[in-house]
Amino acid sequence: MITFYPGPSKVYPQIETYLRDAYQSGILSVNHRSEPFMQMLAGTIKILKSKLAIPEDYEVYFVSSATECWEIIAQSFMISGFHVYNGAFGEKWMEYTRKLRTGVSGRYFDCNELPATDFAKELSANEIICITHNETSNGTVIPDAFFKELRLKTGNLIAVDATSSMAGVALPWTDGDIWYASVQKCFGLPPGMGVMVVSPAAISQAKEMGEAAHYNSFLFIRDNFLKQQTPYTPNSLGIYLLGRVLEQVPSIAEVSEEIKQRAKDLYSFFENVGFAPLIENDAVRSDTVLAIKAEGQRLSTIKSAAKSAGIVLGNGYGSWKENTFRVANFPAITSADVTALTTFFHSATVV
Template sequence: MITFYPGPSKVYPEVQHYVNETFDSGVISANHRSEAFMKMLEETISGLKSKLNVPADYEVYFVSSATECWEIIAQSLISEGSLHIYNGAFGEKWMEYTQKLTGSARSLPFELNEESEIGKVTSSANEVICLTHNETSNGTVISDQVLNALRARTDNIIAIDATSSMAGVVLPWESCDVWYGSVQKCFGLPAGMGVMIVSPKAVARAIEIGENAHYNSLLFIRDNFIKFQTPYTPNTLGIYLLGKVMQQVASIREVSDETKKRAAEWYSFLADNGYQALVQNEAVRSDTVIAVRETRERIAELKKAAKQAGIVLGNGYGKEKETSFRIANFPAITQDEIDILKQFLVSMTSQ
């Protein structure tokens, strides 16, 4: 099956070889305090920072998932409260979970085709501002211009969910203080690990708050990672595979250019062949998750026929669950596979 599901999505085929390598090297069985593990972790972090062009003074931690980052941020960085700016299901879920933990999460929702209105942001000094860079549920994105404008406007800690865009497009790292994502999307890896990238400013805030009561407190995680260790037995295989994929892929600038080129071709193709993009405002369309509007009946027909043709389309999600399907535009997906899906979609226009 060729999968275009937007996460977990297609894994780079080379990963099969890398898995075998871990057995041959012995690192998969190494103690996470051992020299072999520490060297591997250091190399993986170095490779990620180099390929994704992460600022030298930002720190990289590996956790269980992007979802766990909601908890880490709530525990270790929120002292007064948080402001959540979102237009989709995952941004809303982040807000709801934070509210359960802190009781002090505020919402600033906006509509599907709107740009996030930074001019409406009013936040007290110690509130953490939380945004979803690429809303996987509906195929929207917050532009670099909006994030840079927010950074210029406030000195608050800014945390951003980049789950379906990290490693797929260039990110404006210095506009935000905490970036996080998972490896099962643009990284082209099996699910089971999250990546958290933290600015010196966020580290300073964590030290100021001093929260260290949990196994996944940011300070406890950091104390270990600066020694190239982990606070708990990690996903050693996932870390090793990430390191190998970072060696394999091109620089993020090259990857991003290809992602954006393919996205533009996708949106043009859809318009030319009678399909309607869910997001009508081109300024807020995602480059990595292409959402397509259809009727419930037509979606069921498309998905059934696609499955018979050996293709997996992504379900709709959240408010658009019944009226859309989604197409992953992640780097591990090849042009040949994209062409097969396009041919299928063309064939379905006459049915």
């Protein structure tokens, strides 16, 4: 089966070899305070920062998932928060933050529009701005220019959910302070690990708050990572596989260019065979997750026929569950996979 499900999605085929290598190397059985583990952790962080062009003074941490990052941000960085969202995952993040912090507010914006940045002048200095870079539920993206404008208008910390875009497209790192993602999307890895990228300003705020009451308190995590260790027994396999995958992939500039061009081609293709994108405004269409409109019997027929042809499409999500399907455009997906997809959609039985 060829999977275009937007996470967990296709893993790089080299993972099969890397799994065997991990087993044979013995790294899966070493203590996470031992020298071999410390070298592996440091090496993976170094190549991650290099391949994704992460600023030198930003720090990288590995946790269990992007969802855990919601908790870490609320506990360790936030006094209050302001969430800007247009879809299910941005809204879920806000709802979870409200379970941990009082004074959390939000603003919904239409998925065919950009949010205005006028809210920035209304915020207190303590409010962290929380925004989803790439909304997986509806296939939207926040362009780099928005983050640049927002950064110019406020000194507040900016936390960004980049779960379905990190490692797929170049990110404007310095226009955000806490970026996070999970590895089962653009990283092309099995699920089970999250990546946090944190600015010096965010680290300073965490130090000022001094929160250290939880096993995953940021300062506790950081104290260990500074020693090239982890506070709790980590996903050693995930860290190993991430390092190996990053060795093989091109720089993010090259990957991003390929992903963006392929997204452009796919949107054009779907429109040419009679399928409209959910997002009408191409300025806010995601390059990594395409949401395509199809309703009723047509939607059911498409998904069933695709499965019979050995292709897994993503279901619609949230408000768009019954009128869309989603197509992942992640780096592990090959040109041959895309050819199989387009060949299928040329079939008279689905168009």
